[in-house]
Amino acid sequence: MILKNLKIYPDSCLFLDRDGVINKRIIDGYVTQANEFIFEEKALEAIKILSNIFKYVVIITNQQGIGKGIFTQEELELVHKKMMEDILKNKGRIDAIFYAPQLASENHADRKPGTGMPSKAKIKFPLINLQHSVMVGDSISDMQMGRAIGATNILISESSSIQENLYDYKFKLLFDFANELLSIFESKNQY
Template identity: 40%
Template sequence: MEIRDFDTIFLDRDGVINIERPNDYVKKPDEFIFIDGACEAIAQLSGQFRHILIVTNQRGIGRGKMTLSDLEDVHRYMLNEIEKHGGRIDKIYFCTDLTSDSINRKPNTGMAFQAQSDFPDIVFNRSIMVGNSRSDMEFANKLGIYSVLVGDKYNKEDKIYQTVKAYYPSLYNFVEDLLQK
């Protein structure tokens, strides 16, 4: 993979940028804990990609565990910290729907098409999706987006590794490798 072949990067949030809370949601800024190196990685990506977008399922709102205002507070905190490290996020797309058949809920592709509507120059086969879950990888594969799995959610024998283009322990490790090519 050559970095010059790509101009848009989609990032999942929980498990990629911040530590995922098992059986819970990040409901307020003090629960949002960055994964080591995530801010630095996004800063590096900011100089390389035209568009840096977050696509994140946020079912906690639909379940009444948090409000839209809570989510906005979390995202404001996240964006401020990323900017302090020299990075940027161009837009955050999220889906609060409860049902898996929602067009906007990953692995469905609605958030990608929202992004393409906002940024008409996005071409999916010139994009990368970095995520930590099966739904992230299915989202990417449905659209022809280069799929990068990060994290340790799945054991090494899991079939998910056969469906992705690349695997790295973290976003930081991916970016480190990407920029060396």
């Protein structure tokens, strides 16, 4: 998709969902340890590009496997430690990671489509303007959350049953979005 009307401001935050955007989603399962965390195609390159464009890059991820007792917060943090090492090695940057360990049945505000995680990002980085921000995700809950904070929604999906009014742009990979954004910045000499 062409990013016709997407404006990036100094106070825009890039919110990234994790599973299905940064790493390959395990269908009906969870990433419980680092060796199960497989980056999506060209995701590391995408994060490098995007961290040069956005002043804030924040991962927000639902991880109810913790609530279910399938893995612990400590195990999740080990997965994220390895992920961050790989991102840094590839010249990318993530400014913060927020995760929601609660069960879906708890309807906790932190769990997407709740807006607790972007609110926490705003507390950590008060200059963030949520309405200038961009939410990238592969699930309906990501898109609903993005709508709730007034962000621009990027759906990552090959074919999707998610209704079109829930997202603004759709790409197959995070890299495709990053690459399209980069070409706009290069053509405007903003990058």
